[in-house]
Structure formats: C-alpha cells, structure tokens
Amino acid sequence: MPSTSRQIALIAFDDVQVLDVTGPAAVFGAANDAAMHRLGRPFYRMHILSPQGGHVTSNCGLAVVTASLASVKPGALDTVLVAGGSKQGLQALARDAAASAWLRRACARARRYGSVCTGAFALAACGLLDGKRVATHWEATAILGRKHPAIEVDANALYVEDGRVWTSAGVTTGIDMCLALVARDLGDAVANAIARRLVLYARRPGYQSQFSTVLAAQEKADSPFADLVDWIRTHLDDTLDVAGLAERAGMSPRTFHRRFTDALGETPARFVETLRLDHARTLLQTSLALKTVAAQTGYGTPAQLSKAFARRFGISPGLFRAMHRDAATP
Structure with missing residues (x-):
C-alpha cells in the first residue's frame, strides 16, 4: 500500500444529485477504514466542496455540508470529481467564473480528475474534456455530444478512463468508478472488500452497458x-x-x-x-x-x-x- 495520503475533492452545488456525492464518499471512506488496518491512518483525505461553501440542498431535499472551493489549494489535490445534478444547478456552476477558474487550475494540477453522471457538463463547459472519450447519464449523452462536439461521448459505458480523465454514467455508476479508482490505488483486494461491505451485487467494469x-x-x-x-x-x-x-x-x-x-x-x-x-x-x-x-x-x-x-x-x-x-x- 502506498505510504503517502491523497486528497480528494468532491464538488457539489445546489440541486446536486445526492448519490453522486455520497456514493463516492462512501467508497473512499470505506477505503480509509481498510487503510487504518494496514497503515494505522486514513489513505484519503476527502473535501466536499461547493463554490461558496456552507449548506447546499440536493435535488431530493437533503442538505450537504460543504467547504468553499477557495478553502482548498488546487495544487494540493490528487483527485477532483464533479458530481451531477439538475440542469439549473450545473448551469449555475458553469456560470460561476471563480468556480470555473478554480476547476481549471485544480484539474490541470491533479493526478486525475473527472465527473459523476451529468457532472461532465461542468467539466465540458471549462474545456476540460475536449478530445476525450467520456461517459455521462444515458439521458444526457446526445445533448453533451451536441453541445460539445470536441468530446467523444460513449453512450453505453458505465465509466470511462481516458488518460487522467475518469467519467461515469448515471448515479450509482459513480460507485463503480470510484471502486476502480481505489483498486488502482490500493489494489483489487481492498476494492473487492469495499464492494462486499457495501453489499454490492458485483463490481461492475466500465465496459458494461448502462442499459440492462x-x-x-x-x-x-x-x-x-x-x-x-x-x-x-x-x-x-x-x-x-x-x-x-x-x-x-x-x-x-x-x-x-x-x-x-x-x-x-x-x-x-x-x-x-x-x-x-x-x-x-x-x-x-x-x-x-x-x-x-x-x-x-x-x-x-x-x-x-x-x-x-x-x-x-x-x-x-x-x-x-x-x-x-x-x-x-x-
């Protein structure tokens, strides 16, 4: 197991899809529990961030407590993931000039970055997905491809890794993608143990179709x-x-x-x-x-x-x- 800890930022906003935040957070939290047994300390340090910080209200009414983007230096982050949410919430995030500038700096310096579900739209608006193959929720694939023709949208995959960019399809596929990230960092044994702990039927690979x-x-x-x-x-x-x-x-x-x-x-x-x-x-x-x-x-x-x-x-x-x-x- 690597000896250095890694900082992860999960980006939320008003009207965020709550599972796009809590699903990945649960995976990384479970990975920290495994690391405690092996290293005596957590492996990941998680930051739940939003443009201004404070409480953001998810699309199901649950509030998420966040810190502001400005409270975390972009260069300190190993992984940056933008959650999905409503069209209005994503548009507001994209219109926020300070948030967009922070995202560009953070993603440029991070070892890897990406999105869960429709969070891909926020990254695309910042030009961070140009020339990349990406995934997003099946209902939004055509729209993403139409709005951003420089992006290759995979309409079927559960998640896609293209260089430093990791993107996942709708909602629960963020869990699948984050399990793959943990497997890359800590090995399959840890990722498989997390899947068992979360009572998942299986760890789904990225090539698997969104459509059952x-x-x-x-x-x-x-x-x-x-x-x-x-x-x-x-x-x-x-x-x-x-x-x-x-x-x-x-x-x-x-x-x-x-x-x-x-x-x-x-x-x-x-x-x-x-x-x-x-x-x-x-x-x-x-x-x-x-x-x-x-x-x-x-x-x-x-x-x-x-x-x-x-x-x-x-x-x-x-x-x-x-x-x-x-x-x-x-």
Whole structure:
C-alpha cells in the first residue's frame, strides 16, 4: 500500500444529485477504514466542496455540508470529481467564473480528475474534456455530444478512463468508478472488500452497458413476455429454443416469434444470445473453467461459446479474461 495520503475533492452545488456525492464518499471512506488496518491512518483525505461553501440542498431535499472551493489549494489535490445534478444547478456552476477558474487550475494540477453522471457538463463547459472519450447519464449523452462536439461521448459505458480523465454514467455508476479508482490505488483486494461491505451485487467494469438487457426488455414487453424474460434470465443453461419458449408463452412458434420480435425489437434467438453472452462476460471474470462458463450459459462446448463470443465482441473469451479477470467480483 502506498505510504503517502491523497486528497480528494468532491464538488457539489445546489440541486446536486445526492448519490453522486455520497456514493463516492462512501467508497473512499470505506477505503480509509481498510487503510487504518494496514497503515494505522486514513489513505484519503476527502473535501466536499461547493463554490461558496456552507449548506447546499440536493435535488431530493437533503442538505450537504460543504467547504468553499477557495478553502482548498488546487495544487494540493490528487483527485477532483464533479458530481451531477439538475440542469439549473450545473448551469449555475458553469456560470460561476471563480468556480470555473478554480476547476481549471485544480484539474490541470491533479493526478486525475473527472465527473459523476451529468457532472461532465461542468467539466465540458471549462474545456476540460475536449478530445476525450467520456461517459455521462444515458439521458444526457446526445445533448453533451451536441453541445460539445470536441468530446467523444460513449453512450453505453458505465465509466470511462481516458488518460487522467475518469467519467461515469448515471448515479450509482459513480460507485463503480470510484471502486476502480481505489483498486488502482490500493489494489483489487481492498476494492473487492469495499464492494462486499457495501453489499454490492458485483463490481461492475466500465465496459458494461448502462442499459440492462433484462430491464429494458421488461419495460418494452407486454406482461406475458415480461414474465418470460425473467424466466429466461434464470434458465440460461436450458435449451431455450423457439418451440419451447412459445409453449411456455402459450402461443404457436410462428405467432410467438412475430410477437416477441415486435415487442422487444429483436428475435428470440438474438435476445437469448445477448443474455447468455452478457452472463458469460461476468463469469469470465472469475476463476471458473471455460467449460463451466460454457455450460452455465447454455453453450454445449467451449468452442461454441468462443465462436459466439468472438462474433459479438470481437475478441476471444481467453483474451477477455486476461483483460478483465477479477475486475467485477466482490
């Protein structure tokens, strides 16, 4: 574990999204608890800042106590993260000339900087994201790209690292990104322990899509298909052919294929493959043998899994595992 402590600034403002502040703060706070056991002192020193300091009111009515930006010297900070919030709150932050100047100085000197959710708009307004690939909340990706054409907006990723710049998508993805920051600083063991402590289902890697295939399908599908989607998710190692799924839905195969495709926007076979390969990506980040991963995701052999995986993602399961193993397992 590194011997020097690092100062982190979380930037808030009136109408901030409270989880964009408290989520990252909880991760770094838990990292400090782990550091106390190993070093006898906290590893991170956190500053919750706002332009003028004092109480800022979040978009859910909770007040956050902050210090002023001017109270912290920009050159002292290791990491600077801007939280997201309402359009009005972000616009007010961007119009504040002193706050913008402070952000530019702090980010220029910091080892890394970035944003949670729509906090990317504040950084973009300061010119701090030009030429970078970034993430933001899925509802805002098109707007960010349109307003700031010098930025490459990744509309799918949970979070993106591009050089010194780290940006995350909506709300809870700030936790995922900060776990990755802690893993970079203190190692995967500490980050995984924090994920367990926070009772997270998994540490989600940045490449994972903001869009849950299951949730999106259940939102679009009518009631019979919503139930079927949930059943498919828990039976990926079954045969799951059109005939069997049609029987479960109480339809003829032809009617089922047509209605399912109309409702969900893709064929039953394509949908099943998507769920299987998404689950395979999660399992490949564990120590399970490829044969076991194939069996648990409904592929008869590792070769069949490898062919489908490479066709969808452009790399082999083995290469994917080498790149991402243990990144998402708490």
